[in-house]
Amino acid sequence: MDRVYLDNAATTRIDPEVFQAMKPYFEEEYANPSSSYRFAGAINGKIQKVREEIAGFLGAKSQEIFFTSGGSESDNWAIKGIADSLREKGNHIITTKIEHHAVLHTCEFLERHGYEVTYLEVDEFGLVDPKEFEEAIKPNTILASVMFANNEIGTIQPIPELGRIAHEHGVLFHTDAVQAFGHIPIDVQKMNIDLLSASAHKLNGPKGVGLLYIKSGVKLSNLIHGGAQERGRRAGTTNAPGIIGFGKAVSLAKERLEESAAYEKKLRDKLIQRVTAEIPYTKFNGHPEKRLPNNANFCFRFVEGESLLILLDQKGICASSGSACTSGALDPSHVLLAIGLPHEIAHGSVRFTLSRETTEEEIDYTVDTLKEIVDRLRSMSPLYEDFVAKSQNKA
Numbered sequence: 001m002d003r004v005y006l007d008n009a010a011t012t013r014i015d016p017e018v019f020q021a022m023k024p025y026f027e028e029e030y031a032n033p034s035s036s037y038r039f040a041g042a043i044n045g046k047i048q049k050v051r052e053e054i055a056g057f058l059g060a061k062s063q064e065i066f067f068t069s070g071g072s073e074s075d076n077w078a079i080k081g082i083a084d085s086l087r088e089k090g091n092h093i094i095t096t097k098i099e100h101h102a103v104l105h106t107c108e109f110l111e112r113h114g115y116e117v118t119y120l121e122v123d124e125f126g127l128v129d130p131k132e133f134e135e136a137i138k139p140n141t142i143l144a145s146v147m148f149a150n151n152e153i154g155t156i157q158p159i160p161e162l163g164r165i166a167h168e169h170g171v172l173f174h175t176d177a178v179q180a181f182g183h184i185p186i187d188v189q190k191m192n193i194d195l196l197s198a199s200a201h202k203l204n205g206p207k208g209v210g211l212l213y214i215k216s217g218v219k220l221s222n223l224i225h226g227g228a229q230e231r232g233r234r235a236g237t238t239n240a241p242g243i244i245g246f247g248k249a250v251s252l253a254k255e256r257l258e259e260s261a262a263y264e265k266k267l268r269d270k271l272i273q274r275v276t277a278e279i280p281y282t283k284f285n286g287h288p289e290k291r292l293p294n295n296a297n298f299c300f301r302f303v304e305g306e307s308l309l310i311l312l313d314q315k316g317i318c319a320s321s322g323s324a325c326t327s328g329a330l331d332p333s334h335v336l337l338a339i340g341l342p343h344e345i346a347h348g349s350v351r352f353t354l355s356r357e358t359t360e361e362e363i364d365y366t367v368d369t370l371k372e373i374v375d376r377l378r379s380m381s382p383l384y385e386d387f388v389a390k391s392q393n394k395a
Contacts, residue, residue: 004317004362008202008294009151009179009353014245015204021248022206025241033238034229043240050247057250058196059187060213066230067243070210071178073223074197075102075145077212077234078174081220082143082195083110086172090140096120096128097338099147100176104334107145116140125287126155126339133162137169148177148186148196152335152351153286154295156180163192172218178202178210182253183292184261194218200242204355205249209242260356264294267354267363271296274367279374283345285336294354299341302384303348303377311373312350317366320351 005013025043033044052062068074083093095107097119107117118136120128128146137144144166149156159175166173174195177186181196182203188196195218199210214220220233227235253260276284281301300308305321312319321333332346352366378384 001316001362001365004366006352006354006358006362006366007318007320008355009351010320011201011207012204012355013357014201014206015249015252017252018205018245018248022241022245025244029240033240034227044238047238047240047243050243053247054211054250057254058213059189061216063231064213064216066212066214066234067239067246068210068212068234069208069236069239070201071100071176071197071199072102074199074210074212075100075176076106077220077223078195078197078214079103079106079143079145080110081223082172082174082218083115084221085219086142090138090142092116092118092138092141094118094120094133094136094141094144094146094171096122096146098122098126098150098152098335099145100151100178103145103147103176120146122338124339125290126150126153126285126335127287127290128157128162130158130161130165134165134169137166137171141169141171143172143174145174145176148175148180149184149292150286150335151179152333153297153339154179154291155287156184156290156292159193160191163194167192179292179295182250183257183294185257188213188215195220200246200249203249203253206242206245209239209246211246256356261293263356264354264358267358267360268294268296270360271352271354271363271367274363275370278367279371283341285339285341285349292353295351296353297349297351299336299345300348300350300374301345302381302387303374305347305349307377308348308350308373311377312366312369315369315373317369320353321349 029043031040031043033040033047051065055062055065093107095103111117120132122128146157146162148159163173172194175193176197178197178199181198194215196213201207222233224235229235229238272284275298276282283299285297309319309321332343333349336346336349
């Protein structure tokens, strides 16, 4: 096979229908939506319709949706914005050890500026304990930020319960839903969510556009200054083509949600079953049931993950060792360390994330290729030789 793309958590291929919906806003409807003439007004009207459609998909109001450049900006805005607007009320923030770096690095930034951050532990599956979450709340806690679903191991958090606990203590609740949005149902009202981050390119939309849901009544300082766009909340020329594409991607995701999830889950489960049954000394990471339908993460003992990825790439298979934002890092995944894996095992991790375009033939080819590569790498490992020899002596 020329290419098997199994890194959809990093980004997805733009849907042809999304691309076609965007084209006129590059070539014909190219006016700046903020301009006062009718040419621009029509484009602005289309953007407002997209805002309404996305709001409906989330169970929100249109005036609660603010377009951004993507998930990282949305996370930064949510956390820094609350920290600034509520600094007189308190300076304590709660998050988890397995968040995306857009959240973790933002919290570290705030710590350098006098804020206190609690980083919650997770269990072996990557789940937050609601009891520990509640115990972490203090009189000066102003915000809790817990990701909806983990980008590396796919575990889905008990968001409705965590949001309810936060609200019972007068604490605002933010969730980074970048991996979940468009893949599993989300209702911000029913799930007790005050702020939510999402990104278009994770659901077959364009790169460079995302959103932040801000519940009505939540005071949030601006992150980007310099203009009156987004009702004075987020400066910068409106990305009309990106927003139109985002809207189309959401519309398609809404139509296909159940069908896509069922299809991806079927192939994901086959991948998990074959890998764990046919490749010994393999650990499957994340919760076995409370997980994204398209995510499968494994650690292969006595194998270096980066070497494995390079050899997979040579066979035309695109996978990842974790977050695309840290793909150049040599350190083991902070997520895998947080769920209790030792460094030597965490180093051997590979993440496969599927899409509705993934085929059963591609899954079989991937597993067959993976078996060959793991055997090859282990045959060159003195640690594996010693392990086998000791196992045989014990037998």
